[in-house]
Amino acid sequence: MLMSLRSQLLKGVLEGCILSLIKREPVYGYELSMKLQRFGLNEVSEGSIYPLLLRLQKAGLIQGEMRDSPSGPKRKYYYLTESGEKALQAFKAEWEDIRIPVELILRREDGR
Amino acid sequence: MKTADLIALNNEKRKLLNDQNRIYYEDIVVYIRAHWMISQQSQEEVLMELLDHLIEAQKQGKQAEGVFGKDAKAYCDELIEQMMKEKKKDALIFLVYLAFRYIALVFSVTGMAELVAKYALHRSDDIFLGKEVINILLGFLGVLLGVWMVLRLVRHSVFGPSLEQSRKRWKSFVHVSSLVIAVIGIGVVVPQLVPPFGVRIEGGWIIHLLFACLAFLISWLMNQRFHWVK
Numbered sequence: 001m002l003m004s005l006r007s008q009l010l011k012g013v014l015e016g017c018i019l020s021l022i023k024r025e026p027v028y029g030y031e032l033s034m035k036l037q038r039f040g041l042n043e044v045s046e047g048s049i050y051p052l053l054l055r056l057q058k059a060g061l062i063q064g065e066m067r068d069s070p071s072g073p074k075r076k077y078y079y080l081t082e083s084g085e086k087a088l089q090a091f092k093a094e095w096e097d098i099r100i101p102v103e104l105i106l107r108r109e110d111g112r
Numbered sequence: 113m114k115t116a117d118l119i120a121l122n123n124e125k126r127k128l129l130n131d132q133n134r135i136y137y138e139d140i141v142v143y144i145r146a147h148w149m150i151s152q153q154s155q156e157e158v159l160m161e162l163l164d165h166l167i168e169a170q171k172q173g174k175q176a177e178g179v180f181g182k183d184a185k186a187y188c189d190e191l192i193e194q195m196m197k198e199k200k201k202d203a204l205i206f207l208v209y210l211a212f213r214y215i216a217l218v219f220s221v222t223g224m225a226e227l228v229a230k231y232a233l234h235r236s237d238d239i240f241l242g243k244e245v246i247n248i249l250l251g252f253l254g255v256l257l258g259v260w261m262v263l264r265l266v267r268h269s270v271f272g273p274s275l276e277q278s279r280k281r282w283k284s285f286v287h288v289s290s291l292v293i294a295v296i297g298i299g300v301v302v303p304q305l306v307p308p309f310g311v312r313i314e315g316g317w318i319i320h321l322l323f324a325c326l327a328f329l330i331s332w333l334m335n336q337r338f339h340w341v342k
Binding site for chain 2: 030
């Protein structure tokens with residue numbers, strides 16, 4: 001139960017991050033996983049983005065399109081849709097609601 | 113990109129993987145393709161993404177296990193849960209295509225056999241329309257059951273049985289054997305037992321070969337339109 005809550009939370013946060021990265025510029029799978037790692041999310045195994053990308057696609061938040069990549073072969077690039085944009089805004093608001101109280105709680109503990 | 117093109121490209125690109133990664137990846141390919149209720153286009157797009165990713169990762173000296181995890185089956189199940197289901201209409205059209213393919217195959221074989229039987233062995237090749245129709249339907253049912261059975265078997269065996277599953281092996285053995293018997297029974301044995309009825313047509317071999325050509329032509333045209341196979 002605890003594990004599932006933890007993984008649910010991580011998935012939700014990861015989805016928010018993916019939406020945000022795709023908003024900046026359309027990316028393909030490998031590029032996206034490298035970006036997440038560069039921001040320090042090393043614990044996230046590379047492959048775990050693909051089930052999330054499928055879910056976001058099914059929910060209509062992102063859209064995939066085959067396009068030529070700079071390195072040559074055709075790749076599936078992901079774009080943010082209009083509802084994806086809205087979902088990202090909602091995620092940001094939710095994240096702030098959680099982040100501030102959590103930080104407060106953790107800081108109190110330190111100061112004890 | 114069309115499904116058939118994606119499959120061809122996948123076959124080509126897969127050669128870039130080293131042995132270890134290729135074995136890991138090909139299990140994923142077989143497992144995901146064995147899920148017939150998932151849209152084929154959706155399957156092939158994901159498989160191509162995973163392959164592209166693995167090729168890039170391999171260049172960085174990474175192993176497939178590190179990229180997709182140790183439990184490939186669990187990973188695939190996670191993907192499959194999120195994939196697009198095949199639309200009912202598309203699945204139905206594909207079934208019709210399979211039916212024509214099957215009819216073309218069966219009739220070309222029986223047509224030839226009857227031709228030989230008639231002129232070499234001087235046996236009657238008259239056919240009875242009622243029996244013919246029933247036998248075609250039974251044969252098609254047998255084929256569908258067979259395909260379904262094989263795909264099910266692949267889904268359950270591709271990643272190898274775990275310790276717990278292997279205890280249930282005898283159970284799956286009974287399952288499989290009874291299905292094989294059912295398929296052969298429906299497709300081969302029962303048609304022999306159907307009594308001849310319906311309109312009697314003389315010169316069965318010509319009719320059968322004509323039907324075979326017609327069925328082949330229709331299935332060919334369907335594939336031209338929908339590009340299932342190259």
